[in-house]
Amino acid sequence: AQKITQTQPGMFVQEKEAVTLDCTYDTSDPSYGLFWYKQPSSGEMIFLIYQGSYDQQNATEGRYSLNFQKARKSANLVISASQLGDSAMYFCAMRERNTGNQFYFGTGTSLTVIP
Amino acid sequence: EAQVTQNPRYLITVTGKKLTVTCSQNMNHEYMSWYRQDPGLGLRQIYYSMNVEATDKGDVPEGYKVSRKEKRNFPLILESPSPNQTSLYFCASSPPPLGGAADTQYFGPGTRLTVL
Numbered sequence: 207a208q209k210i211t212q213t214q215p216g217m218f219v220q221e222k223e224a225v226t227l228d229c230t231y232d233t234s235d236p237s238y239g240l241f242w243y244k245q246p247s248s249g250e251m252i253f254l255i256y257q258g259s260y261d262q263q264n265a266t267e268g269r270y271s272l273n274f275q276k277a278r279k280s281a282n283l284v285i286s287a288s289q290l291g292d293s294a295m296y297f298c299a300m301r302e303r304n305t306g307n308q309f310y311f312g313t314g315t316s317l318t319v320i321p
Numbered sequence: 322e323a324q325v326t327q328n329p330r331y332l333i334t335v336t337g338k339k340l341t342v343t344c345s346q347n348m349n350h351e352y353m354s355w356y357r358q359d360p361g362l363g364l365r366q367i368y369y370s371m372n373v374e375a376t377d378k379g380d381v382p383e384g385y386k387v388s389r390k391e392k393r394n395f396p397l398i399l400e401s402p403s404p405n406q407t408s409l410y411f412c413a414s415s416p417p418p419l420g421g422a423a424d425t426q427y428f429g430p431g432t433r434l435t436v437l
Contacts, residue, residue, distance in 0.1 A: 215361075239424050249431050251411065256422035297363060303418045308379060309354065309426060313363035 208232065210298050212312035219288045220320050226273070227283040227315045229298030237303035240281040242272065245295040245314070254296075257281055259303075288319045323348045327412050327429035334402055335437050342397045342432050344412030352415045353395040354379070354426065355387065357408040364411065370395055371417075402436040409433050 211230045219225035231240065242254040257265045257272045265272040273282040285292055298312040325346045334340055346353065354369040356379075366379030370389040384406055386398040395414075399406060410433075413426040 212363075237420070239418065239420065241425055249409070251413075251426075251428035253422075253425045253427075256425060258420055260420075299364075301418055301424055303420060303424075308366055308369060309413075310366075311356075311364040313361060 208312075209310035210300055210312035212298055212315050214315045215313070216316045216318070218318050218320055219285075219292075221290060222287055224284060224286045225288055225317065227285070227296050227298075227317065229281045229283065229312060231279050231281060231298075231300050231310075233279075233300065233302055235302040235304045239301045239303065240272070240274070241299040241301070241309075242270070242281075242283045243297045243299065244292075245297065246291075247294070251297075255283070285317075290319050290321060293317060293319045323427065325412055325414055325427050325429035327410075327432050329432060330430060331433050333435045333437065336403055337401050340399050340402060340434075342399075342410060342412075342434070344395045344397065344429060345393050346395075346412075346414040346427070347393065348414060348416075348427065349392065350414035350416050350427070351392070352417060352426075353389065354413045354415075355385070355395070355397045356411045356413065357381065357406075358411060358431075359408050367397070367410075402434075404436050407434060407436050 238259045240257045244252045255267045269286045271284045295314045351372045355367040356364040368387040370376045412429040415426040
């Protein structure tokens with residue numbers, strides 16, 4: 207079974223609008239961390255935001271927020287007020303704390319911001 | 322500056338010619354890992370290492386070797402490369418999982434490998 211599932215291969219959003227990128231995960235470990243990374247066309251991997259399994263509140267970092275629904279095992283990334291520079295691949299990832307040995311990545315979502 | 326470095330950044334080689342991609346980090350991280358990225362498949366873990374002399378297979382280890390003789394270095398070795406190993410490779414490092422945003426991985430710039 208896939209540990210991380212991203213069902214949206216590609217997304218389009220109008221500049222200044224908000225967009226939600228979906229991510230669901232699968233784990234039996236009660237302690238885990240969820241991460242989102244951005245990969246622009248230049249190729250580097252940029253860490254965006256983190257959510258811990260025991261965190262009571264949804265994580266926020268500037269225009270990025272994470273809609274964490276633990277019972278549904280989803281960790282969707284919300285980007286508010288999209289900018290042209292947000293056009294990139296976005297990857298959701300998970301690290302199980304009790305093993306801590308592996309990071310699991312989704313297949314990514316390609317986001318295009320339209321002027 | 323805290324960073325993960327990889328060399329070379331680009332490599333074109335031929336089937337069967339042994340090659341090594343180096344990876345080094347200056348953050349004293351215990352955990353290091355290698356990934357390959359292919360279109361539509363995301364990042365898949367090849368090997369990881371929890372510390373010196375402690376390595377383990379990830380999801381796609383076939384055709385690769387690694388070693389961890391020093392904490393800062395984690396080279397990826399392709400003993401006999403084949404065309405299906407043409408990919409974008411990332412090295413990454415992180416501290417042990419203590420819970421928090423610091424558990425994130427720090428990625429190298431990537432190595433684009435083409436095997437003819």
